[in-house]
Amino acid sequence: MSQAGAGRSLKREDAAVMAEQVMAGEIRAVARVITWLEDQQPLGPAVIQQLLLPARRAxxxxxxxxxxxxxxxxxxxxxxxxxxxxxxxxxxxxxxxxxxxxxxxxxxxxxxxxxxxxxxxxxxxxxxxxxxxxxxxxxxxxxxxxxxxxxxxxxxxxxxxxxxxxxxxxxxxxxxxxxxxxxxxxxxxxxxxxxxxxxxxxxxxxxxxxxxxxxxxxxxxxxxxxxxxxxxxxxxxxxxxxxxxxxxxxxxxxxxx
Ligand SMILES: Nc1nc2c(ncn2[C@@H]2O[C@H](COP(=O)(O)OP(=O)(O)O)[C@@H](O)[C@H]2O)c(=O)[nH]1
Ligand SMILES: [Mg+2]
CATH class of the missing domain: 3.40.50.300 (P-loop containing nucleotide triphosphate hydrolases)
Structure with a gap:
């Protein structure tokens, strides 16, 4: 799991690491990013920006x-x-x-x-x-x-x-x-x-x-x-x-x- 905790200031690399984990389908990363979005923490949108959507859409x-x-x-x-x-x-x-x-x-x-x-x-x-x-x-x-x-x-x-x-x-x-x-x-x-x-x-x-x-x-x-x-x-x-x-x-x- 990345070091990108809620209490720390956002680093671009943290968001990139989390985005990688989400795209690898890691449930813990998925859950964590959704919590950031719910809590309206800036880390949430920062991760979203780094996400690539798969060719075959859901x-x-x-x-x-x-x-x-x-x-x-x-x-x-x-x-x-x-x-x-x-x-x-x-x-x-x-x-x-x-x-x-x-x-x-x-x-x-x-x-x-x-x-x-x-x-x-x-x-x-x-x-x-x-x-x-x-x-x-x-x-x-x-x-x-x-x-x-x-x-x-x-x-x-x-x-x-x-x-x-x-x-x-x-x-x-x-x-x-x-x-x-x-x-x-x-x-x-x-x-x-x-x-x-x-x-x-x-x-x-x-x-x-x-x-x-x-x-x-x-x-x-x-x-x-x-x-x-x-x-x-x-x-x-x-x-x-x-x-x-x-x-x-x-x-x-x-x-x-
Ligand atoms: N009789 C009957 N009860 C149902 C049926 N579908 C769901 N229920 C019951 O209705 C209640 C509410 O269901 P739930 O799926 O939680 O509804 P939701 O609030 O719309 O998500 C539960 O007690 C279910 O068991 C059905 O087709 N027939
Ligand atoms: Mg329900």
Missing amino acids: MVIGITGYPGTGKSTVIDHLITAYRRLGHRVGVLAIDITSPVTGGALLGDRIRMQHHADDPNVYIRSMATRGQQGGLARATRGALQVLEAAAYDVILIETVGVGQNEIDIMQMAHTVVALVAPGLGDDIQAMKAGLLEVADIVVVNKADREGADAAIRDLREWCPHVIRTVAVKGDGIAELIAAIAEHERLKDLAQMPS
Whole structure:
């Protein structure tokens, strides 16, 4: 590990050494740089400046939705599926409202615990520190760090509530919005916000009453609606396929004609 500690004044060489370690995929360096970004220490951006992105860019997938809709459970299954495909997976779980939902991150950790021993999976919770917009900035940096560390798939989980989340979701190539039956008015509210940036809508907890009505309602409005029962892993293969298809179309759209 480099000597570039938080307490010392920044040396250009320190940032370069850390950048090398990040690009070598060293988890400790990755974690440390993300902490610097969260804490808004100048070392963070200094390392970012020295990072080179790999030729094959990561697939960045945003997963958003209200608390309790099942985002972390879905992500747990997505990690398993992408690992089976041989991908290295990074997860950024963003908690905008950490002082209030202190327990949510713990819950996320438990739900994604299966992957704790897999060196090819890196799961990181990020919380708000300091001023408005700080977390979105730190998230953008963390994304660059994970890309430089050559993760193939990067999943970003946000709690769908406001502008901050929309800003973060716009960093993703494919945005998946989760809803659960019984949210009622919340789904209407989401249509004006997060569903607007969504490429794919997932109706999770389809084992519950009201799922079919929610799916019918949403299909009038978004062509890609998928039904999942995340606790059983149902619908995850369909979700993976829909994400792949969206990525493919997006790549085609970006190809020079
Ligand atoms: N019945 C049912 N419960 C689910 C399903 N998916 C997740 N849950 C449960 O819903 C709760 C919240 O899930 P979590 O993944 O933490 O939601 P998050 O807050 O959106 O990340 C947990 O108790 C899960 O076990 C599902 O498809 N059906
Ligand atoms: Mg969660």
